[in-house]
């Protein structure tokens with residue numbers, strides 16, 4: 001059996017649409033050539049064993065049209081925008097920057113550019129994670145837009161930058177492919193909140209690749225909230241390099257989409273740095289969330305912590321694949337990984353594959369992966385105090401998930417996170 | 432208030448209660464004593480409707496209504512409170528949030544509105560103070576990291592806030608130091624009035640010095656085998672179950 005699956009139509013279709021894409025013709029052509037060589041990862045590809053992409057090989061998801069209904073766009077914007085945070089907001093609609101709803105960063109030392117407005121940056125961002133996978137090439141061939149955020153050394157960005165990606169109901173069988181590139185200079189500090197939201201019924205394929213570089217002593221907080229429509233395919237890749245004494249905090253929430261895939265690929269490029277990844281994935285019938293993390297401890301004296309919590313209702317599916325590699329000279333590495341999934345129904349499936357590869361001595365590494373059900377003793381205790389079954393389960397599930405955002409520094413972001421999670425739980429049929 | 436007749440109950444396929452009869456009238460305090468494994472906690476769970484405790488015969492009526500038809504939360508709404516022998520830890524849920532959700536759930540059951548945040552705060556602070564509980568503990572997750580005695584005191588704070596008609600207290604006195612025992616006893620006595628009743632399960636007659644019961648029962652091998660007044664507890668203390676010809680749990 002072939003490891004990768006062909007899309008027979010994609011090349012011809014690409015020829016037809018490429019003129020409408022913003023620039024980068026050579027790059028796109030090369031990327032498409034590479035993609036057609038390899039194809040869509042099939043079920044035998046180890047990294048994709050929990051998410052079957054076979055159906056993607058049968059259809060070509062070509063770039064979506066730019067516009068949508070104003071009322072719909074406005075509604076998604078209002079839902080995703082955290083109004084209590086007075087900082088800049090950057091909005092992409094169907095994969096294209098939207099100037100009307102955006103208010104770009106203006107602070108000194110904060111250099112923001114929209115990729116389609118700046119071919120030089122666009123070109124460079126596509127080379128950042130050159131050739132890492134066939135889906136990466138497909139993104140490169142069909143990408144429509146994205147952003148680049150460059151924070152000058154020692155700048156402490158005052159307010160979190162919000163980035164909102166909206167998919168309208170006009171995206172049926174189309175793709176939205178974007179890029180993000182973030183760099184924090186030496187000692188800089190910034191927070192970014194990225195929200196993905198889209199039409200409830202449309203079948204669209206959202207795919208975003210981001211690169212993040214933290215220079216010496218920088219500190220980044222990066223939150224991602226996924227609230228896509230229930231028929232969406234949602235994929236993000238975030239590649240992060242963390243230099244000495246720098247800190248990367250990532251928090252991730254997966255609520256929507258039929259199929260979600262979250263790749264968090266991290267490397268230490270200096271000593272005494274730390275990476276914290278935390279996330280929650282909540283799924284119900286017809287939903288599948290796939291979390292895929294890598295932490296490459298290539299340098300000594302670094303610390304990484306991963307904390308993921310999943311909640312699955314009947315028919316929900318999840319996978320957590322977390323790999324930590326401690327290189328031979330990465331002494332005094334401290335790596336901790338925890339993934340727990342709570343099944344609200346026997347008809348839910350959680351997969352966990354933690355991997356710890358340690359080639360160094362004198363390290364402290366741990367991992368724990370559990371799949372369990374709501375504790376009957378806790379449930380009875382709450383019910384004996386008057387909470388009905390749904391309320392009691394809801395409280396326990398909220399508590400279970402709360403670990404993920406309890407130590408979020410930004411209280412407004414934590415609150416938004418909590419609201420989203422609680423909303424999911426209250427949604428009809430959740431419990 | 433509570434009328435239990437010929438109650439038979441099984442746990443994990445094993446019969447634990449074997450024809451138990453007990454009637455508690457309004458305003459009465461009953462104490463149940465009995466050997467380990469006799470079925471005392473089982474009785475408390477059956478009264479409160481815990482899953483896995485299957486009633487195979489008999490009836491339990493509460494204020495004229497069939498309790499066995501009700502879910503645990505409905506029983507709580509009707510005014511039954513269980514003080515757990517082993518209070519459960521609930522990480523991630525603060526005591527405050529837990530109590531407010533519980534109180535408002537019961538109020539909804541009774542057709543009342545939510546208590547306002549201000550009134551609730553006042554109520555909880557006052558009850559915590561009466562029971563000598565550090566208000567800081569109210570912010571902590573339910574029972575997590577509490578000492579054995581602190582957990583029991585927390586049960587009493589919950590009872591005081593929820594203000595039940597019938598409190599079933601399973602070994603609330605176990606694990607308490609002497610001062611704490613007095614405070615808890617005061618808490619129980621405060622609940623006492625003409626239309627409230629209390630069922631205390633205990634191994635020690637010491638509690639009964641502070642909360643004087645109207646009746647003392649001995650539960651052995653799934654049945655009430657002896658009923659008397661508080662002097663029965665004194666006799667038991669002196670002679671033990673064997674001395675009164677009551678077998679330990681032969682199971």
Ligand SMILES: Nc1ncnc2c1ncn2[C@@H]1O[C@H](COP(=O)(O)OP(=O)(O)OP(=O)(O)O)[C@@H](O)[C@H]1O
Pocket residue numbers: 442443444445447465466467468469470471472473474516680682
């Ligand atoms: N799940 C179960 N399966 C089988 N037997 C059980 C189960 N749970 C409890 N039992 C048994 O039921 C009996 C009664 O237990 P119970 O907890 O009611 O005793 P108790 O009178 O409260 O004892 P103690 O004084 O030690 O608290 C015990 O023999 C116990 O082992």
Ligand SMILES: [Mg+2]
Pocket residue numbers: 471472473516601
């Ligand atoms: Mg007991």
